[in-house]
Amino acid sequence: MKKIYANDLKKHFGEEIEFSGFVDNIRNLQWVQFIIVRDSTGKVQVTIEKSDEKNKKMVDLINDLTLESTVKIKGIIMENPKVKMGNMEIIPTEIEVTSRSENELPFNYKNLDGVNLDTRLDFRFIDLRSDKNILMFQVQSALVKYMREYLYNNSFVEIHTPKFIGTASESGAEVFEVKYFDRKAYLAQSPQFYKQMCIASGFSKVFEVAPCFRAENSNTSRHATEFTSFDVEFSYIDSYEDVMNLEAEMLKYALEKVKAEYGDKISEVFGVNIEVPVLPFPVMKLSDIYKELEERYSYVVDESEKTDLTTEAERLVYRLAKEKFNHEFMFVIDYPADKRAFYHMRDSDGSLLGYDLIWKGVEITSGAQREHRYEKIVENAKNKGLAEDVKFYLEFFKYGCPPHGGFAIGIDRLTMLLLDISSIKETQLLFRGPTRLEP
Numbered sequence: 001m002k003k004i005y006a007n008d009l010k011k012h013f014g015e016e017i018e019f020s021g022f023v024d025n026i027r028n029l030q031w032v033q034f035i036i037v038r039d040s041t042g043k044v045q046v047t048i049e050k051s052d053e054k055n056k057k058m059v060d061l062i063n064d065l066t067l068e069s070t071v072k073i074k075g076i077i078m079e080n081p082k083v084k085m086g087n088m089e090i091i092p093t094e095i096e097v098t099s100r101s102e103n104e105l106p107f108n109y110k111n112l113d114g115v116n117l118d119t120r121l122d123f124r125f126i127d128l129r130s131d132k133n134i135l136m137f138q139v140q141s142a143l144v145k146y147m148r149e150y151l152y153n154n155s156f157v158e159i160h161t162p163k164f165i166g167t168a169s170e171s172g173a174e175v176f177e178v179k180y181f182d183r184k185a186y187l188a189q190s191p192q193f194y195k196q197m198c199i200a201s202g203f204s205k206v207f208e209v210a211p212c213f214r215a216e217n218s219n220t221s222r223h224a225t226e227f228t229s230f231d232v233e234f235s236y237i238d239s240y241e242d243v244m245n246l247e248a249e250m251l252k253y254a255l256e257k258v259k260a261e262y263g264d265k266i267s268e269v270f271g272v273n274i275e276v277p278v279l280p281f282p283v284m285k286l287s288d289i290y291k292e293l294e295e296r297y298s299y300v301v302d303e304s305e306k307t308d309l310t311t312e313a314e315r316l317v318y319r320l321a322k323e324k325f326n327h328e329f330m331f332v333i334d335y336p337a338d339k340r341a342f343y344h345m346r347d348s349d350g351s352l353l354g355y356d357l358i359w360k361g362v363e364i365t366s367g368a369q370r371e372h373r374y375e376k377i378v379e380n381a382k383n384k385g386l387a388e389d390v391k392f393y394l395e396f397f398k399y400g401c402p403p404h405g406g407f408a409i410g411i412d413r414l415t416m417l418l419l420d421i422s423s424i425k426e427t428q429l430l431f432r433g434p435t436r437l438e439p
Ligand code: ATP
Pocket: 214, 216, 222, 223, 224, 225, 226, 227, 229, 363, 364, 365, 366, 408, 409, 410, 411, 412, 413, 414, 424
């Protein structure tokens, strides 16, 4: 007997099949019992006629069955236009309870009115049972799959860099310290140095999808202390524009594919229409953005804040991108170099050869051409007072290293924006923040 998932049942009308899932609903009427059983791909009605003597054992079992138990059903899948759910039903010959749920759930995940987010996160394994959450992670998985696919199609190699590191690199701030036998180690804030090491080793094109750890004690809707970063680095570029172009192409490719596979479901469940972006993405200088935000929307900030986009300015950039370019994305360039990481390349006049990418009013990426010239990178590190801390990294550039650049996208943030979800706490499988380490 074939074990079939819900979304394949239609292909087996008239056949004897086996179906397993959670008990989603039970209707126990005078002459008939209906149970709705769901797996991760959908739901199906199981119909049991009470008057049929041979069903007696199943009828008794269902009289005693609790919602959210798991069952294994053997029976025939029948087409039935009268059944609203999928125009089909299973007529069972045998039902086995494979796991019995307690009667009362910690909260009703099907009706979240009055349920606070912390309760949902405390019982995340229940929260994740909702159709919406299951779809969210299927979409996230597809998004990452297609971003990966784009890179594989373009000869990138997927790497896996260590997350234990020996020195508090990059800035030292915002880094988690861990006990490592009789010494200290740190959790990687990003794979930046090791991606670049691979470039120096001659790998040409690399990427990694992995956790980053940041000891940021901030409680915003878009920050977590551990998040999944999609990190890309590649060689032989002429400019940071090559990096922006590759990123834009990759995002277009992935969004197009996600839309084809999940577009209808996403619009039905999340009310979001995925806009496949047109290439090239619009690009604006930071200073020009502030000028336009003031002219168009009377948004005025102090000069001292104009070294980066404020949260409100990021939000307004979405409006600007829509109104000026009819686009959801905007590359922002010309950030003051002194505010940026030392490994980003600077022009001969000192301006930064890097960018941020804003989508729907939130930063999703920082990218840049990297400094690959040994003397320059040493100088940059010295200027930031980091030369000793990053000594091992500086070595990478001593023995030949091609011009290169790259970027990083936070996957949890990307999912939040794709599906218009208000907080990263809901798009991480298990949120990690300053006050949340469980479950
Ligand atoms: P932000 O200014 O939003 O704190 P950042 O400038 O520190 O971000 P980068 O170090 O450039 O971010 O990281 C690249 C990308 O990684 C960001 O654009 C974002 O998508 C993601 N990211 C960074 N920090 C976090 C975080 N704490 N939680 C979730 N995602 C993050």
